[in-house]
Amino acid sequence: MSPPSTADPRSDEFDWLTLDPDEEVVWSGIPHVLSIVPALVVGVPLSLILVGIPIVVSAYLGRKNTEYVLTTDALYKKRGILSRDVKRIGFEKVQDTSYTQDFLGTRFGYGTVEISTAGGAGVELSFDDVPDPKRVQELVNERIRARGRGDGETKSDVLSDVLAELRAIRAAVEADDGATDTAVAEAADTFDYPDSEE
Incomplete structure (x- = not known):
């Protein structure tokens, strides 16, 4: 009989993410599946001359290799196909949040949530093409308020x-x-x- 595993169950789902012991995942997501439609519209006709295939493949792989995580302490964004780029912003630094939706995003329910930080130059982090961006923005704002109340x-x-x-x-x-x-x-x-x- 093997001993019970002591590994954090979150490590399988987010092998790229290192969380503090008391930090919990509140929300996670990837770009909406329909966010690759513009690449398909351009790439499929161009695939006849083999130029469109890299466009479609890179859009697909870019979507599959991008993850967003909202925890009790911070916001995380991971992207990269051959390499890995992970960005973290703690809620104590977040100054402003907003979300935008283009025509397709409004029709199909996805958009971009933008996060600005104190002392930063504009948008420091964005969750691109996430499903229900208004709800994601609300979750971020709730965590900011909860953190503000938590300091006593x-x-x-x-x-x-x-x-x-x-x-x-x-x-x-x-x-x-x-x-x-x-x-x-x-x-x-x-x-x-x-x-x-x-």
């Missing part, structure tokens, strides 16, 4: 801290004004004014 500091806490700081500044200014008024009065009493009678 709410908007109310931040506002309370700001208010306490403002009160401390006001008290310091008022105390400084009282000391300044006393110093001015003492200086006025000891100052020897010249006679103005001439």
